[in-house]
Amino acid sequence: MDTLRVLIVDDEDDFRETVVKRLNARKIQAEGAASGIKALEVLKDKDFDVIVLDVKMPGMDGIETLRHVKKLKPETEVIMLTGHASVEFGLKGMQLGAFDYVMKPAPLNELLDTIGQAYNKKRGMIH
Amino acid sequence: MRVWDTSHLLDDIPAHKQASAGHIYAPADSQANLQRIRFHFKQLQTRLILGLVLGFLLPNALLSAYFHFQFTHTLKESAKLSLAAVAESQKNTIDLYLQERVVNLYNLFHSKDFSLNPTQEQMETLLASLKHFHDGFIDVGFFDPRGVQIACAGPFHSLLGMDYSHEPWYHTLLEDSKNYLISDIYLGFRKVPHFTIAIKQVFDNQTYVMRASLDPDKFYIFLRAISQGKEVESTLINHQGIYQVVDPGRSQFLNRSDYIPPPISPAGVEEFERDNQKMLVAYASIKETPWVLLTMQPVSVAQAGMINTRLVLTTSLVIISLLISAIIYFTIRRLVDRARRMAEKGQQLQEMLTHASKLASIGELAAGVAHEINNPLAIIMATSGVIRDMLNPEFELDHSPEAICKELSVIDTAADRAKGITRKLQDMGKSRVPSVVECDVNALLDEVVGRLKKVEFKPKHIEIAGDLAPGLPRIFAEPEPLRQVFANILINACDAIADRGTIGITTEAKEDMILVTITDSGKGIPPENLQLIFNPFFTTKGGGRSTGLGLSIAASIVKYLGGIIRVNSIPGTGSSFTILLPINEQAQKTIKQPEK
Numbered sequence: 216m217d218t219l220r221v222l223i224v225d226d227e228d229d230f231r232e233t234v235v236k237r238l239n240a241r242k243i244q245a246e247g248a249a250s251g252i253k254a255l256e257v258l259k260d261k262d263f264d265v266i267v268l269d270v271k272m273p274g275m276d277g278i279e280t281l282r283h284v285k286k287l288k289p290e291t292e293v294i295m296l297t298g299h300a301s302v303e304f305g306l307k308g309m310q311l312g313a314f315d316y317v318m319k320p321a322p323l324n325e326l327l328d329t330i331g332q333a334y335n336k337k338r339g340m341i342h
Numbered sequence: 343m344r345v346w347d348t349s350h351l352l353d354d355i356p357a358h359k360q361a362s363a364g365h366i367y368a369p370a371d372s373q374a375n376l377q378r379i380r381f382h383f384k385q386l387q388t389r390l391i392l393g394l395v396l397g398f399l400l401p402n403a404l405l406s407a408y409f410h411f412q413f414t415h416t417l418k419e420s421a422k423l424s425l426a427a428v429a430e431s432q433k434n435t436i437d438l439y440l441q442e443r444v445v446n447l448y449n450l451f452h453s454k455d456f457s458l459n460p461t462q463e464q465m466e467t468l469l470a471s472l473k474h475f476h477d478g479f480i481d482v483g484f485f486d487p488r489g490v491q492i493a494c495a496g497p498f499h500s501l502l503g504m505d506y507s508h509e510p511w512y513h514t515l516l517e518d519s520k521n522y523l524i525s526d527i528y529l530g531f532r533k534v535p536h537f538t539i540a541i542k543q544v545f546d547n548q549t550y551v552m553r554a555s556l557d558p559d560k561f562y563i564f565l566r567a568i569s570q571g572k573e574v575e576s577t578l579i580n581h582q583g584i585y586q587v588v589d590p591g592r593s594q595f596l597n598r599s600d601y602i603p604p605p606i607s608p609a610g611v612e613e614f615e616r617d618n619q620k621m622l623v624a625y626a627s628i629k630e631t632p633w634v635l636l637t638m639q640p641v642s643v644a645q646a647g648m649i650n651t652r653l654v655l656t657t658s659l660v661i662i663s664l665l666i667s668a669i670i671y672f673t674i675r676r677l678v679d680r681a682r683r684m685a686e687k688g689q690q691l692q693e694m695l696t697h698a699s700k701l702a703s704i705g706e707l708a709a710g711v712a713h714e715i716n717n718p719l720a721i722i723m724a725t726s727g728v729i730r731d732m733l734n735p736e737f738e739l740d741h742s743p744e745a746i747c748k749e750l751s752v753i754d755t756a757a758d759r760a761k762g763i764t765r766k767l768q769d770m771g772k773s774r775v776p777s778v779v780e781c782d783v784n785a786l787l788d789e790v791v792g793r794l795k796k797v798e799f800k801p802k803h804i805e806i807a808g809d810l811a812p813g814l815p816r817i818f819a820e821p822e823p824l825r826q827v828f829a830n831i832l833i834n835a836c837d838a839i840a841d842r843g844t845i846g847i848t849t850e851a852k853e854d855m856i857l858v859t860i861t862d863s864g865k866g867i868p869p870e871n872l873q874l875i876f877n878p879f880f881t882t883k884g885g886g887r888s889t890g891l892g893l894s895i896a897a898s899i900v901k902y903l904g905g906i907i908r909v910n911s912i913p914g915t916g917s918s919f920t921i922l923l924p925i926n927e928q929a930q931k932t933i934k935q936p937e938k
Contacts, residue, residue, distance in 0.1 A: 227717055227720070227721060229721045229724075229725065229752050229755070229756060230717070230720050230721045230724050233721065233724040233725050233727070233728050233749075233752070234724050236728055236731075237724070237727055237728050237731055240731050240737040240738075240739055241737070273797065273800075319716050319717070319719075320716055320719040320720035320722070320723045320724075321720070322723065322727070323723075323724065323727045
């Protein structure tokens with residue numbers, strides 16, 4: 216079984232780095248990207264199983280990034296991370312093909328659960 | 343981000359009473375608006391009613407007046423004509439009457455009792471036959487060619503044998519071509535009013551004269567009889583204006599008439615005043631005698647029909663005018679009332695809408711605030727999770743105190759961030775001690791533009807054309823509200839530009855004022871919106887991108903600083919906002935002193 220590869224896309228440095236650190240500690244191969252554009256650049260060279268995408272980012276926002284990701288790597292599962300008090304953006308993301316959305320602030324367990332589900336779905340699809 | 347930006351400006355609105363007393367925008371004051379609407383409709387109602395009543399009644403009145411005068415004129419003329427006709431017919435009747443009397447007399451010459459030297463008995467018979475024809479005859483006399491009355495019958499026997507050859511009427515009769523003569527009414531030898539008819543007849547080249555006198559009273563009765571039922575007063579006068587036959591109640595025989603007809607005209611109608619009463623008089627000359635018939639009627643009687651009709655006309659005009667005015671008044675009042683109620687309802691809806699949009703803005707604000715707080719919270723949770731991981735030997739992470747301290751400081755930073763946000767929320771609406779300092783407007787502008795370039799201006803291609811006057815005098819103000827004024831107007835300028843455009847910023851000092859002009863090459867403001875842009879919650883930016891507070895906050899701040907904001911805009915070309923800020927040091931005192 217391959218290692219689960221996760222890309223965390225969030226403009227909040229502290230948050231992103233902390234999450235990456237915690238995922239790595241759990242033997243998940245996690246990386247961070249500070250913006251949608253950077254995420255797409257990373258995605259060109261590497262494959263990821265799951266992308267955790269913050270909705271609200273300066274420049275290219277989460278929804279826009281999601282569109283590009285789904286074009287570039289359709290098999291990658293995306294989890295929307297919304298800091299917004301409303302579920303509107305999360306739902307919009309799911310309409311555009313995201314696997315699920317997680318409300319910020321969320322305990323890591325919840326995020327891990329969702330990542331795991333997304334990974335299982337992806338594997339089920341491939342195998 | 344916009345949601346948050348405009349809302350955090352709120353906490354810098356000075357909360358002093360004197361500041362809020364004179365905002366540039368008129369706050370939606372429900373009662374004042376209603377009063378204004380009522381006043382407006384009251385005015386409209388008055389104008390409509392006056393206009394309609396005038397417009398409708400004036401032509402009506404003019405037309406009525408015109409017809410009224412025409413009618414009056416015609417009726418006056420017709421009254422005159424009818425009186426003239428009465429006079430004419432009476433004149434003819436009188437002529438006929440007199441001619442009949444002449445013929446009565448002529449018949450005597452052909453009577454079997456006539457002889458050139460009649461006896462008294464014969465004369466009595468002749469008089470009896472005359473009286474048979476007409477009871478007005480008083481006496482009859484016969485004159486021989488010398489002019490001596492040789493025979494007579496009647497009550498005045500003393501006249502027998504008198505020589506009449508020197509009497510004027512006798513001369514006239516003999517010399518005139520006419521065979522008869524009718525005298526005026528006179529007293530004569532007998533001292534009793536009478537008039538005489540004399541005729542001449544030639545026998546054997548000798549002219550004999552027959553004469554009869556008539557009782558004017560009988561003539562008067564005759565005159566009364568022919569004018570009966572005509573409401574006219576008929577009088578006969580001679581050419582000298584002496585009454586011949588007159589109503590005894592009016593005047594006396596041989597008195598002078600109070601009306602003398604013009605001497606030349608044979609007939610006509612005139613108006614004259616008698617006993618303070620306007621009279622209409624028709625005159626006609628009698629053919630057989632030098633008399634004139636006067637037929638009189640008071641004008642009020644002659645025009646009674648006209649006056650009646652005029653009264654009916656005027657009364658109906660007044661009634662119709664009042665009726666129309668009343669209809670106009672009530673119709674307009676109902677219509678205007680309905681329109682006013684609709685306008686009031688519209689106003690109420692507008693206010694409810696404003697209220698609703700305020701609530702919506704507060705909702706947006708809350709959503710923005712929640713988002714901003716959730717970010718640091720997420721960091722705190724994630725970091726505390728990391729520390730927990732570190733302390734868990736299972737993860738084999740570096741759990742040295744230094745590493746843990748590093749993570750804790752991340753938590754502190756995030757907590758500080760959250761605290762900053764809640765502090766601002768707490769400050770919102772609360773009055774703070776203003777920190778008035780000397781502000782360099784140019785520096786503030788540079789700072790704001792620099793900040794905006796990083797975020798707001800970034801997605802678009804915006805060229806900033808700055809023309810900041812060097813050595814601008816400093817003003818005393820709080821720098822943060824000023825920054826917000828500039829930022830809000832600059833953000834609007836940026837929003838007005840679709841993708842590519844120029845924002846011009848100029849500053850200059852002019853007569854105790856600093857003028858900051860911010861122009862953009864954007865889409866401009868439609869004229870109907872120019873009035874509204876300073877109203878709170880007025881926005882044209884859809885999709886919840888704006889609270890509509892930016893300009894209203896800017897206006898409040900500038901007003902508070904003693905300045906104003908001027909706007910010029912050409913739709914399609916761009917807008918220009920000029921912020922006028924006073925330089926004088928008075929500003930410092932007025933701001934600082936209330937706080938002490």
